Amino acid sequence: MTQRLSREELPRLYAAIAQVADLFLPVKRAGKTNFALWNTQTEVDLDTLKTAKSPKDLFFPQCEPLYTCDWREGNLTVTAQALAERDFVVFGVRGCDLRGLDVLDRVFLSDPVDSFYAARREHGTVIAFACREPEESCFCRTFGVDCAEPGGDVTVWLTDGTLYWRANTPKGQALTDRLDLLGKTDDADEQRLAAEQTAAREIIDRLPYANLFLDGWNGDATEARFASPLWEKLYRPCLACGACTFACPTCQCYDIRDYDTGNGVQRFRCWDSCMYSDFTMMAHGNNRTSQMQRFRQRFMHKLVYFPANNDGMYSCVGCGRCVEQCPSGLNIVKVIKAFEKEAKK
């Protein structure tokens, strides 16, 4: 059942949700919009289509402690970090980023379950936000994401004057039940909503990347793609930074490190990037010594290795952040197109 709320009432909605749980939503701070905890002072920004960082760090933080070791009376003691216990709501997750969470679920919720991630997933309610004005870097449809009908525990649509709200899951319904400011919709609302969705999908048809297809990319393509000479040409501008991996909603490689606090050792994990030269470095050497190999690994993982292990699901969601943020103008679209062009030759 779809419900509605006038756009002016949004601050009241935020306050009402914040009564129930911690509310995270896109907030503009120092010129950039990222997900942050809401309070009455925050500058909520729903106009920016994509947050600079994906919301993955609400479930898989860039840095999180795992446990602490200390020596008590000569005995080594390991104290595990407590799991998330507070409920939270993430408002405004786009369809692509939501798919990103599905990808992360495949990694972290598969056996053996990562309990830190699982606890956050359990306590988090995701309110997905339908796109109205997709942008030039978007290519979510290539991966089967419908940005006009993104799913999530709750889906919201925002038109010029109205917010439409629909609970999709028991978790979403539970949240909805605790909010009393949502109103009923009528037929006119339904029609308006349908028209909005149609309009958004029509824009998708006209995007520069509307005709991006994944022919030839799948779990069986390892040999042909791996050995291609194209990589040697594609990787050249790569600076070996981690901008693409950290912006990406699906990249999940991490590092585990120790920090000596002076009265114990804190072990934490933090995001890592397969683009870094020391990513696979170990005592007896490095099995990926060139940036070409590392560059190849990233895209092979997203488009070949991951689908091979996950029933054909790609580890890219078409959010286009790499398109916008790579300092050298590299991105997954270029890789896909280069192979497409090669195949046509």
Add this chain to the structure above:
Amino acid sequence: MSGCNCSGRDVLIPQVGVITDIRTETPDVKSFRVCAPGGGKLFEHMPGQCAMLCVPGVSEGMFSITSSPTVQDYQEFSIKRCGMLTDHLHSLSVGDQITVRGPYGNHFPVESELRGKDLLFVAGGIGLAPLRSVIGYVSDHRADYGTVDILYGSRSKEDLVKYDEITGVWSKADGVNVHLTIDRAEDGWDGHVGFVPAYLKELGFSSDKTALLCGPPIMIRFSLETLMEMGFSKKQVYTTLELRMKCGVGKCGRCNIGSKYVCKDGPVFRCDEIDALPDEY
């Protein structure tokens, strides 16, 4: 298995282990026995599996479990000194505590494919570590397997890991043949001299055996070639891979080659499986 969260403990959270015995095997290899603080083994494992050992504040690394699963009271790790962590481990003494998590990875198929087969172990240097676990297991379940040949080589006599056990126990066991070799001749050594692959060729084993191969990458490469020449098929040869690992459970991404994660889907691979992987190990 390791995926069980019933204890409420995440797989990344280690247990405390106490070092109960340290034996100097060679100038740069020591074997460490590790127990739970209250005594007894920290966990059950299968031959070929690994565990993450960590000196808090120093580093953490994946090591093969050298002891056989049939040993009841401890796990043993033979560790070669070659980096920051192993340096530190070598400086520890009996009674020191470290953290351990595991066991991780798959294991040699001792209960399935290897059963009833004649086994040929080919090891070089510290490569004996994972194989010793299998040798121990096979010795304790002798009736389930055919003949056992152990070909083991190292740089010199003093670099032979577990020399006492090899000469004292293994070579005296029924149906077990031990062949030792060292790279260069030296005083007090009347055994074979030469590299492992060459000795393998010289010995010329029949190709109906199943080979388990472990050692430095270069030795593995040439031994594998020799085995192929001798008529072995890749399906008869098992080996182990080693890559940088952090999580041990196939999530952190660094040991990923092709669609496999060496920490979870390996370290034991049949050679035909390795052929299917991209050439990046």
Add this chain to the structure above:
Amino acid sequence: MSIDDRDFRPVIAAFCCNWCSYAGADLAGSSRMKYPAEVKIIRVPCSCRVNPMFILRTFEKGADGVILCGCHPGDCHYSTGNYYTRRRMASLISLMEFVGLERGRVRVEWVSAAEGAKFAETMNEFVEHIRALGKNTRLEDLRCKN
């Protein structure tokens, strides 16, 4: 001033060059001149051995103030080391203030081996200054505060 402030005992790290300032500190000690126990001396071969990382990491690990002491310009044991220190620290201190560190949390003083009294005086004054500034909250690592 609240009771907390009065009780505040700052942690001060003093990087002292081996040839002049460390000897100066030694002289202060052997001449029984008093300077606060809050000052922890770290001996370095030359004041120019101290790179910005040292100073930042000292704050990270809980220092409230850092003072760098070297030979008087012109008297460096290695001839020119402290001339470079002087230029580097002018830029570094300015940059650290620019990003919001309070003025005076990092200081450079020239103390010769004969200046035991100057050493003690400088330390007394510096500790008072840091006590007045209060705890270092702008450049601390919270993990080290438990």
Add this chain to the structure above:
Amino acid sequence: MQELIERAKALLADGTVSRVLGWRATDTPFGPEPAFFESGEELNEFVYNCFCGANLSKYLIESSALEGKTLAFLKPCDTYSFNQLCKEHRIDRGKTYIIGVGCKGKITVERLHELGIKGILDVEDAGDTLTVKTLYGEKSCPYSDAMLERCHACKGKEHRVADEVIGESADTTDTDRFAKVTELEQMTSKERYAFFQAELSKCIRCNACRNVCPVCNCRKCVFDGNAFDSVQKANATEFEEKMFHIIRAFHVAGRCTDCGECSRVCPQGIPLHLLNRKLIKDMDAFYGEYQAGEDTSTVSPLTAYTEHDIEPEAGKGGNE
């Protein structure tokens, strides 16, 4: 542009150079990528337009190790970085052939986004104005509104080094490059702290600023590897955000040419150039004006001294 391509083809053909470093056109008009070209045929993909902001000097470090000369197209400001790298012996001048290209300021699509222009399909450069075709209709804006930050503080239209120059350049300076630094200095210490706290807390430690910086070219960076327990891959605490950026800026002090690449590439839009400019402004005031990369011989202020330099207390970050 055609002139550049023809010239590059000629130099490749007569064997003067073995490869060409320039920009390659890609599927979007605003996303040219730095590229090496090794044949005349490949050069057909060469592009030079208002989006070619990337400073190519750093790529010449790796090509210095290759056989033969590399032809590089450098904008006036890029030549400063090039000089600096020659001075530090990271580039072998003898293995390069520099063609100075004309520049009238470079623009970025990110600026257009900030101006509220969304769904960009094509950008047409009509001199002083830009016409932007978008999914949501045609928009336009003054050229200078879409310019990179660094172009508002242009270093001038002259190439500091070039074997030949093709095309006209313009000085696009329209602000005092230290204006923002001065503004911050006049704030209180607390306000400055709040400003940088907000900016630096966006940092995701992707290392783009470090990796793009021409003079950040240590073989092994202190922030990589396992040696330091506090210097990690991620900012675990607010301290580490500041640590990274203070060290990064200080390490290039006296060598930074103010090319502005760090701010251009930051995916979180942190004005990193402010830290570098603060250092430049101070050093100018303390030791006399100095522009890194202006030539290959002048000694940088931090590797020199005089007996009567000002004392460290003179270094003031701004008001208290």
